[in-house]
Amino acid sequence: MMPHRSLSTPLLALTLLLGLAPAADAVTLMPTAPSIAARNWILMDFASGQTLADSQADQKIEPASLTKLMSAYVVFNALRDGRLQLDEQVLISEHAWRAEGSRTFVQVGTRVPVDVLVKGMIVQSGNDATIALAERIGGSEPAFVQMMNAWAQKLGMRGTHFEDSSGLPSPTHYSTARDLATLARAIIRDFPEYYSIYSIREYTWNNIRQENRNGLLERDSSVDGLKTGHTDSAGYCLITSAKRQGMRLVTVVLGSASVKDRESGSAALLAYGYNFFESVTLRKRGETVLKAQVYKGGEQYVAAVPASDVQVTVPHGQGQSITTRATLRRPLVAPLAANSAIGELQVELAGKTIARVPLYPAVAVATGGWWRRIVDTISLWF
Helix, strand or coil: CCCCEECHHHHHHHHHHCCCCCCHHHHHCCCCCCCCCCCEEEEEECCCCCEEEEECCCCCECCHHHHHHHHHHHHHHHHHHCCCCCCCEEECCHHHHCCCCCCCCCCCCCEEEHHHHHHHHHCCCCHHHHHHHHHHHHCCHHHHHHHHHHHHHHCCCCCCECCCCCCCCCCCCEECHHHHHHHHHHHHHHCHHHHHHHHCCEEEECCEEEECCCCHHHHCCCEEEEEEEEECCCEEEEEEEEEECCEEEEEEEEEECCHHHHHHHHHHHHHHHHHHEEEEEEECCCCCCEEEEEECECCCEEEEEECCCEEEEEECCCHHHEEEEEEECCCEECCECCCCCCEEEEEEECCEEEEEEEEEECCCECECCHHHHHHHHHHHHC
């Protein structure tokens, strides 16, 4: 079994370094993450993006049909931008019809609604449906794959490169557990209006019943996504998300030997996360963290605020030990756009930085009058 690490390890190491006897709850109530039957895996908090535990999470692997998460991300963007409609009829090409692997059983030369193709891609993992959507959006599958790779870079998936839209094996088609968790978070965060598709248990089209291959949807009512994957070389893979009592976790399990192993491994990681961690909200969206002086502006001061709720996930009982520190970019000179970061809120636990949150002006600050500009120019000299 590959080595793993968890949030508890640095906390215990710090205690020993200071020469203190570790408290009983630090040892007994915060065990290391469970050993699971998988080559690579990660447990990530959705709200903060914190890694709670992982094993070989940055190793480049074959993502198999988990690739379709990125295909879906591109499709969802096209739907939101109006470049694609759910009721649009898409012509099925011979290339899509001849797709290898999982199929939605679309027929060459027919027209199929986008809604059906999206369900085929997500619920049934149909390669033919995925390629049909790729050709519709990109004009060709290779052009669509370029879009996939561009989005991967924009989302910070540095260990990822795609060669096709459906996930066929290739030496130059790879990702990492961490990147796939990042992608799962992006789908849930950016497209809540489409995320519910991942929890569909089954659907019927053309008199063919298609079932979702994620067995955890049946076993755990808190699980509402995301995607399965499998090839002989990749093994059995599963990306899972669950929400309990307002806390959402994401797991990625790669390279298991069976469906049972990928599902039991994912369930064990979720149990570990919910049993031993808690989510703490430190600041609300738009809440003033501090007041910042602005030079040459129509306003002399502006509130520095987070753009979304500041949440972190910590071991149970450690919430009171969290400290925060805000820093500003100095000097702040008008004009300031509301979407331009002016500082950072740093969150620490036991001396370790666990989150860095950008701070923004509560409102845009326009350039001030000539007298204010002259006075502040002189002030900046000193």
